[in-house]
Amino acid sequence: MPSSCRSGVCQSCLMRAREGTPPAAAQSGIKDTLRAQGYFLSCRCVPEGDLSVALPEDGAGRFASTITGIRQLSDTVMELRLARPEGFEYRAGQFATLINGQEVARSYSVASVPELDADLEFQIALVPGGAMSGWLANEAAAGTALHVQGPNGHCFYACADREQPLLLAGTGTGLAPLYGIARDALRQGHTGPIHLFHGALREPGLYLHEPLRALASEWEHFHYHACVLNGPAADEVHVGPLDAWLLETLGTLKGFRAYLCGAPEFVKLMQRKVFLAGVSLQEVFVDSFLPAKAP
Amino acid sequence: MSTLYERLGGEAAVNAAVDVFYRHVLSDDRINYWFEDVDMERQAAKQKAFMTMAFGGPHNYTGDDMRNGHKHLVEKGLNDSHFDAVAENLAKALAELNVPQAEIDEVLALVGTTRNDVLGR
Structure with missing residues (x-):
C-alpha cells in the first residue's frame, strides 16, 4: 500500500473494509460518504477484530x-x-x-x-x-x-461576505493553493481587499512573481506582496521575515479571513500571530505541508 | 426564568467570547507557555467547548474528561495559580464584552466547580 504522511492527512493509504468494522481512529478525518462505505486509512489502522479488506477502486476517490x-x-x-x-x-x-x-x-x-x-x-x-x-x-x-x-482539505474560498478582507499568506509552494483561492475569489466576485503574501528564501523562489504582478494590475482590490528572507531583490520585493512585514503592512487584522499555507512551522507561527492581531479563530484556514515520512 | 446560557446570548456569545478570552490567555506570560505547542485548530474547538460549559450551555464534559485532559499538564506542574490566571482572563474578557458582573460571577462559580478535576485532586 502506498502511504505518505502517516498522520491521517494525505489519505493515500485508503482501503476499504469488506467485512468487519475498522477502528474509529482509522476512519477519523475521512469524508462521511467514504466512511459510510467502510473506507479507512490503513497506515493508522490497528484492527480490533477480524477485518476483510480491499484496495480502493477507481471512482472511490x-x-x-x-x-x-x-x-x-x-x-x-x-x-x-x-x-x-x-x-x-x-x-x-x-x-x-x-x-x-x-x-x-x-x-x-x-x-x-x-x-x-x-x-x-x-x-x-x-x-x-x-x-x-x-x-x-x-x-x-x-x-x-x-x-x-x-x-x-477545507482550505478554499467560501465567503458569505463578499466584502470581507482576505489575507492569503504562504511560503514556498504554499503559494499554489493561495493562487487558486485568490483567482477563485476574484472569479466569484469578491469585492473586499485581497492581500496575498508570498515568502521565499531568495528572489528566484518567487516563482509566480510576474503572473501575480499582472493579476494585481488587472484587479484594483488584489494586492500582491512579495517577500524574501535574503536579498538582494528588486525594489518591489521586501527583504526580511514575512510575519513581521505582514503585520506591519496590514496593522490590525480584525475582520479578516486568513488562509495560511506552507511549511508547518510557518503555518503554526502565523496562526498564532494573525489570531493575536485580530483574526477570529473561526476565520483562520490552514494547510500545513507535512513532509513524507518513511513507513 | 431563562438559563445563564440563554441570558448570556447562547452560541453567538460563546463565539465572541472565545476569541477575546483566548487572545488574553495567549498574551498572558503567566500561562501562555502552556499553550505553546497546541494545535490552534483543535484548540479553537476545545476553547469553544470550554466556554459553552462555562456559560452553563450544553456540553459533554465530565469530571473524568477534565482530569484526563489535564493530567499530563499537572505532571508538569499545573497548579492553582495557573487556574486562577485563566479564570482572571475569563472575567476580564467577559467584562470587556459588557457581561454584567452578576453573570460573570455565575460563570466563575461554574468554572470553579472544575478546579479539583482539572488539577487532579
Whole structure:
C-alpha cells in the first residue's frame, strides 16, 4: 500500500473494509460518504477484530489520469498539468494525492480553478532525493499515466461576505493553493481587499512573481506582496521575515479571513500571530505541508 | 426564568467570547507557555467547548474528561495559580464584552466547580 504522511492527512493509504468494522481512529478525518462505505486509512489502522479488506477502486476517490505537461517555473519548482479525470470534482485550494506507477504517493495542493482551467495544475517543489518530485523531473513526461486521489482539505474560498478582507499568506509552494483561492475569489466576485503574501528564501523562489504582478494590475482590490528572507531583490520585493512585514503592512487584522499555507512551522507561527492581531479563530484556514515520512 | 446560557446570548456569545478570552490567555506570560505547542485548530474547538460549559450551555464534559485532559499538564506542574490566571482572563474578557458582573460571577462559580478535576485532586 502506498502511504505518505502517516498522520491521517494525505489519505493515500485508503482501503476499504469488506467485512468487519475498522477502528474509529482509522476512519477519523475521512469524508462521511467514504466512511459510510467502510473506507479507512490503513497506515493508522490497528484492527480490533477480524477485518476483510480491499484496495480502493477507481471512482472511490481514485482516478486514472495522464500528464499533459511539465515545465519549470523556477530552479526548484515545477508546474505539473494533468488531464482532469471525469468525475474529479474539486474546489480551488484543496489538495490531491498523486500516485505513480511505482506506487509512490505524495499529496500536493491543486493550483488551478475548476471553473477557469481545463487541466489540473500543481506547483511541485523539487526535493533533493524526493521520490515523486525526482520521478516527475527525470522520468515522467507528457503522456505518462498516473492516478489522482482526492480531493481533500477545507482550505478554499467560501465567503458569505463578499466584502470581507482576505489575507492569503504562504511560503514556498504554499503559494499554489493561495493562487487558486485568490483567482477563485476574484472569479466569484469578491469585492473586499485581497492581500496575498508570498515568502521565499531568495528572489528566484518567487516563482509566480510576474503572473501575480499582472493579476494585481488587472484587479484594483488584489494586492500582491512579495517577500524574501535574503536579498538582494528588486525594489518591489521586501527583504526580511514575512510575519513581521505582514503585520506591519496590514496593522490590525480584525475582520479578516486568513488562509495560511506552507511549511508547518510557518503555518503554526502565523496562526498564532494573525489570531493575536485580530483574526477570529473561526476565520483562520490552514494547510500545513507535512513532509513524507518513511513507513 | 431563562438559563445563564440563554441570558448570556447562547452560541453567538460563546463565539465572541472565545476569541477575546483566548487572545488574553495567549498574551498572558503567566500561562501562555502552556499553550505553546497546541494545535490552534483543535484548540479553537476545545476553547469553544470550554466556554459553552462555562456559560452553563450544553456540553459533554465530565469530571473524568477534565482530569484526563489535564493530567499530563499537572505532571508538569499545573497548579492553582495557573487556574486562577485563566479564570482572571475569563472575567476580564467577559467584562470587556459588557457581561454584567452578576453573570460573570455565575460563570466563575461554574468554572470553579472544575478546579479539583482539572488539577487532579
